[in-house]
Amino acid sequence: MSLVRLRTFVEVYRQRSISGAARTLNLTQPAVSQHIAGLEMSIGRPLFERQTRGVIPTSVADELAADIGDRLDEAENALASVKARSLELAGALQIIGHADFLAEVVAKQLLPLLEVGVRVRMQTGDYDAITQSLIEGYCDLGISAAPSHDTRLKSELMLTDEVMAVASPQVVTRLMNTPDTLAAMQTEPVLAYSLTLPLIDNWFTANRVQAPVILPAMVGQDLRALCSLLCQGFGWSALPAYLCTPYIERGELREIPAPIARASRSYYLLWQPSALRQPRVAHARQALLFRLRQKHGL
Known part of the structure; x- marks a missing residue:
């Protein structure tokens, strides 16, 4: 079974949208539809019910998503981390979070990123603004006092x-x-x-x-x-x-x-899984989690 098709399936499943998955994966909508159709042919069962707006996963899709779990994300994270050690990390990293936390906690941990050429752009917002900016792709990493309950985002504890x-x-x-x-x-x-x-x-x-x-x-x-x-x-x-x-x-x-x-x-780091395909985002996520957890004994 094609890993590319599985990645496409995961994005459609998370976003409940062919067009949304196409934007995230930088593919055309017909290409995404072909990937899903190919999987459905291999499995012999439909994965999604097409609606006027978006798609609804079938029970077969739910089972496939449960079987895949986070393994695809973990593999991509590992690959991005390897690339981050060998490729140029220079570029802009967009971080959004609560203003005082960014200023008093996060800013103190940014020096290693800045020294390797990552240009950091910090924006402020409340929980709704943070999650929306991540989902819409305006920001790479978000920091919030609440984890994400949106299936399109991942979150991990930074510190308590x-x-x-x-x-x-x-x-x-x-x-x-x-x-x-x-x-x-x-x-x-x-x-x-x-x-x-x-x-x-x-x-x-x-x-x-x-x-x-x-x-x-x-x-x-x-x-x-x-x-x-x-x-x-x-x-x-x-x-x-x-x-x-x-x-x-x-x-x-x-x-x-x-x-x-x-x-x-508690404070959490939030991100969209597809953002970790960019080496600088994967590297920044790993560095921030490591430094803050080490500092606060987690």
């Missing part, structure tokens, strides 16, 4: 960081001097990443406290903006350790002691 409740030293002192610190926190202005309060709710949950209904005084998707306001003595927030630890060490922020435990937050 602690989440601390923090405020300026004077605010923490005031909160700690109240009879009930947790109750006092609920009356203090809150600064958050979004209206859904993901980090703050995680902190309350880790400490077995029913998360209260809170309307944030400020919402900002670059957490460094929250730090700037906290340092001026306004409100409190729950922030990842990678961001607030330097502020704590300088005495600009102070941790509000957790009654039970700090919360945690």
